[in-house]
Amino acid sequence: MTDFGKEYMARDIDHVLIDEETILKRIQELADRLSNEYRGKDLVCICILKGAVVFYAELTKRMSVHMKMDFMSISSYGDAEKTSGIVRIMSDINTSITGKHVLVIEDIMDSGLTLNHLKTLLGERKPASLKIVCLLDKPSRRECDITPDYKCFEIPNEFAVGFGLDYAGKYRNLPYIGVLKPCVYQ
Ligand code: PRP
Numbered sequence: 738m739t740d741f742g743k744e745y746m747a748r749d750i751d752h753v754l755i756d757e758e759t760i761l762k763r764i765q766e767l768a769d770r771l772s773n774e775y776r777g778k779d780l781v782c783i784c785i786l787k788g789a790v791v792f793y794a795e796l797t798k799r800m801s802v803h804m805k806m807d808f809m810s811i812s813s814y815g816d817a818e819k820t821s822g823i824v825r826i827m828s829d830i831n832t833s834i835t836g837k838h839v840l841v842i843e844d845i846m847d848s849g850l851t852l853n854h855l856k857t858l859l860g861e862r863k864p865a866s867l868k869i870v871c872l873l874d875k876p877s878r879r880e881c882d883i884t885p886d887y888k889c890f891e892i893p894n895e896f897a898v899g900f901g902l903d904y905a906g907k908y909r910n911l912p913y914i915g916v917l918k919p920c921v922y923q
Pocket residue numbers: 785786787788789813820843844845846847848849850851852902903
């Protein structure tokens with residue numbers, strides 16, 4: 738099978754930060770843990786589009802519990818450089834989460850402002866529990882007091898793309914986490 742597309746994208750990658758095998762192994766471990774913790778509970782898994790889509794699919798298909806799967810599209814007010822932390826729901830879930838156990842599934846926690854505000858918004862719907870699951874955590878960038886309840890990897894403050902993370906809407910379909918060459922975005 739040819740792999741021209743992936744090779745073409747790989748030219749823009751300075752180095753691989755986390756390879757696919759390592760990511761999938763860690764996701765399996767997390768899926769096993771979550772399955773144990775949520776077995777028998779009324780669970781709703783919310784995918785925050787678009788960055789979480791690859792992680793969400795890989796995680797949920799490895800979880801051996803009943804769940805409802807739903808999707809939310811959000812955007813932050815503010816300019817492209819800096820998130821204001823005020824989240825606008827562009828497309829809401831259509832599942833009621835009142836009294837349910839909720840996992841919010843994200844690709845990355847950076848400043849933490851997006852998830853901090855989203856947690857407040859979803860908390861107003863009175864779920865039985867509300868936890869945040871992130872593929873990546875960049876604690877060095879945090880601007881508020883929040884940490885993911887579950888995470889796969891902590892990463893340094895580098896420009897990571899792949900496995901759902903984008904630059905200018907591209908690279909989300911790379912099967913690993915890579916660091917973009919500065920010449921691509923400078
Ligand atoms: C990313 C990510 C989080 C947010 C994290 O979304 O998916 O939602 O930024 O940043 P923060 O911790 O600094 O608030 P982005 O706005 O890039 O949208 P996308 O998921 O569609 O790529």
